[in-house]
Amino acid sequence: MADITKYAPINGGTLISDFKIHFSIFRTKTPVVIAFLFIFTAFTIFLAFTPPSSPIFTQVFTVTNTTTSDDSYRSHFSSIFVYFFPPNSSSPQPQNCTKNEVKTHQDQTQIDRKDEVLKANQSEIVVAMSPESSSSKAMNSSAGSNLKKKQSKGIDDLRKSLLNCDFFDGNWVRDDSYPLYKPNSCSLIDEQFNCFFNGRPDSGYYKLKWKPKGCTLPGLNGSHMLEMLRGKRLVFVGDSLNRNMWESLICILRNSAKDKKKVYEASGKQQFRSEISYSFVFQDYKFTVEFFVTPFLVQEWEVSDKNGTKKETLRLDLITKFADQYKDADIMVFNTGHWWTHDKTSKGKDYYQEGSHVYDELNVEEAFRKAMTTWGRWIDAKVNPKKSLVFFRGYSASHFSGGQWNSGGQCDNETEPITNDAYLSQYPSKMALLEQVLRGMKTRVTYMNVTKMTDYRKDGHPSTYRKHHSFDLMIQDCSHWCLPGVPDIWNEILYAELLVKHHRSK
Numbered sequence: 001m002a003d004i005t006k007y008a009p010i011n012g013g014t015l016i017s018d019f020k021i022h023f024s025i026f027r028t029k030t031p032v033v034i035a036f037l038f039i040f041t042a043f044t045i046f047l048a049f050t051p052p053s054s055p056i057f058t059q060v061f062t063v064t065n066t067t068t069s070d071d072s073y074r075s076h077f078s079s080i081f082v083y084f085f086p087p088n089s090s091s092p093q094p095q096n097c098t099k100n101e102v103k104t105h106q107d108q109t110q111i112d113r114k115d116e117v118l119k120a121n122q123s124e125i126v127v128a129m130s131p132e133s134s135s136s137k138a139m140n141s142s143a144g145s146n147l148k149k150k151q152s153k154g155i156d157d158l159r160k161s162l163l164n165c166d167f168f169d170g171n172w173v174r175d176d177s178y179p180l181y182k183p184n185s186c187s188l189i190d191e192q193f194n195c196f197f198n199g200r201p202d203s204g205y206y207k208l209k210w211k212p213k214g215c216t217l218p219g220l221n222g223s224h225m226l227e228m229l230r231g232k233r234l235v236f237v238g239d240s241l242n243r244n245m246w247e248s249l250i251c252i253l254r255n256s257a258k259d260k261k262k263v264y265e266a267s268g269k270q271q272f273r274s275e276i277s278y279s280f281v282f283q284d285y286k287f288t289v290e291f292f293v294t295p296f297l298v299q300e301w302e303v304s305d306k307n308g309t310k311k312e313t314l315r316l317d318l319i320t321k322f323a324d325q326y327k328d329a330d331i332m333v334f335n336t337g338h339w340w341t342h343d344k345t346s347k348g349k350d351y352y353q354e355g356s357h358v359y360d361e362l363n364v365e366e367a368f369r370k371a372m373t374t375w376g377r378w379i380d381a382k383v384n385p386k387k388s389l390v391f392f393r394g395y396s397a398s399h400f401s402g403g404q405w406n407s408g409g410q411c412d413n414e415t416e417p418i419t420n421d422a423y424l425s426q427y428p429s430k431m432a433l434l435e436q437v438l439r440g441m442k443t444r445v446t447y448m449n450v451t452k453m454t455d456y457r458k459d460g461h462p463s464t465y466r467k468h469h470s471f472d473l474m475i476q477d478c479s480h481w482c483l484p485g486v487p488d489i490w491n492e493i494l495y496a497e498l499l500v501k502h503h504r505s506k
Contacts, residue, residue, distance in 0.1 A: 162500050165215035167493050168449045172208045172417050172456055179206040179484030180220060180492075186251035186483070188280075190272060191468060193244060195482035198465040202415050205460045206484040210453060210492070218499065220492040222256025228498060229253075229287045235326040238335035239295040241396050243272060244480050245333070246291040248487035249494075250280050259284060276322065290329075294320040295339040298371045301353060313353040314345070316370040319378040327382045330389065333448075333494070334375070337395040338479060340368055340430060368430045372437040380442045389501060392438065393448040393490065395428050397455040398479045411478035412463035417456045424455045446497055450490060460486045 183196035183206060191198065195205070210217060236246040254263045262283035272278050272291070279290040299318040302310050326332060344351055345364055352362040354370070379390060400409025418424065431451060438445050454460075466477040481487050 160503065161215050162218075162496055163503070165212055167212050167215075167217065167496060168453055169214070170210055170212035170217075170453070171419075172453075173211045174204070174207055175209040176207060178209055178488075180222070180252050180488050181255040181484060183484060186254065188250055188254070188272075189247055189483045190243075192273075192466050192477065193247065193462065193480060193483040193485075195462050195465040195485075198462070198468045200462075200465040200482065204415060205457075205482055206488075208417065208457075210489045217492060218496055220252060220488075220495045222252050225495055225498075226253055226256055226282065226285050228502070229282070229289075229331075230285045232287045232330035233290065233326075233328075234287065234331040234333075235290045235292065235329040236333045236335075237292045237294060237326060238297065238333075238393075239293075239338055240273075240480065241338060242333065242335045242393065243291055243293070244483070245335075245393065245487040245490050246278075246289065247272065248483055248485075249491045250289055251483065252488065252491060253282065253289070257282060257284065277325070290326070292320075292322065292326055294322075295336060296320075296371060297334060297336045297375045303353065303358060311350070312344075313351055313358055314367070314371075315353050316367055317354045317374055319374060323378060323382070328384070328388070330387065331391070331498075332383070332388060333391045333393055335393040335396075336371075337428070337430065338398070340364060365429060365433060369433045369437070372434055376437050376441045379445070383443060385443050389498075390443060390445045391448055391494065391497070392434070392445050393450060394434070395431050395451050396479075396481075397425065397451060397457075399458040399461060400476075400478045408474060409478055410463070410476050411458060411461050412476055414458045414461075414463070417459050419456075424452065427451060446501075448490065448493060448497075450493075453489075454486060457481075457486050 403409035
């Protein structure tokens, strides 16, 4: 029979007598039991009358933070203790806690309270968290502001790095992130320039980017350029090589426009080779990109000879008659060059005119100098340099082999650029004359000297791919450029120039 049954009172008994009996049982076992009961009773009294925030309690139960296992143990012990003895918000912080530990304790309490509110009433979360939500919004706003400042600083740093850089001294490198728009994705490109659509099989001609030696040319950010041009007029004036550049820029910007349906030619034109001028409207951005056809920049004319027969002349002393239509444009990009190499202009017989005088014969370079002087004087007299930026894009190299454009010249087998400078042509003497004129002008004109950079690119011309699936090998185009292709890089440089000028204006 068990001891507890053996010593139980048979005839009943009082509580005191029962306690005495039970105590006597333990006393008969061993003094150790008595000692244990005494310690346990004392410890229970200590817990009951000592507050958790007491320094004594903290010193007894604080565990030194030495290892990960100790941290885990302390965390579990704290959780258990808080469950039985909830902390009083008015209690002082333990004296031996660091500032970080105090802050962590406060943060955890706030989080616990938010959780309680969320569980009790879901709709109260906005109210309960409003102070932190406002703080978060302020932090997000501050972060957004800092991001904008960093981006602005990045653009400013980029501008500064471009200030003293010669954009036109460099080389071509392959970059598979090019072109700036997908081949055959821009329906505005003339058939003459749309080599991909016309069946050209290789792709290297639109996978090359220009790398100046003294800086890194920024990629043309179409979205940013759209904003730079907001509310402005950008006008290209010149020959079909400037039409090449004009179409390129329209395709680049249109590709970045949010609503492409709001990019259109003002008069609804779909072909861009037969009219005197064209204007593309970017409606959402309130600007236009225009092109005025004038191959010489001075006025083509007609006079009657002694027999009354009319003949064509070139007025070296008159600017083109529609120049007043673009004199107030915000940005102007001029060019001329290729038409000065044709038979009539290069021979110079009975063609050049000043006033009523027609020269029997005049050297083409002298005629070119006179024409550029007339153009420069018009710029100085009519263009407001405080409002308008003026660019002159230089001569773009041709690569006819075995003849000229009208005598069987070819370039259809070229698929790689020139890499050895020894094979480049001499700098055109007419461009040296142009530079002299530019230096003598009052108005600052930015000269885009693309001659050398284009001379490398014997691979970039339409050649036989100037028409859709053309097999006419006798008439090849080795003057203009495929699109996408080389003119896209001219526009990247134009974009870089605008960044620099914006930085200087600040």
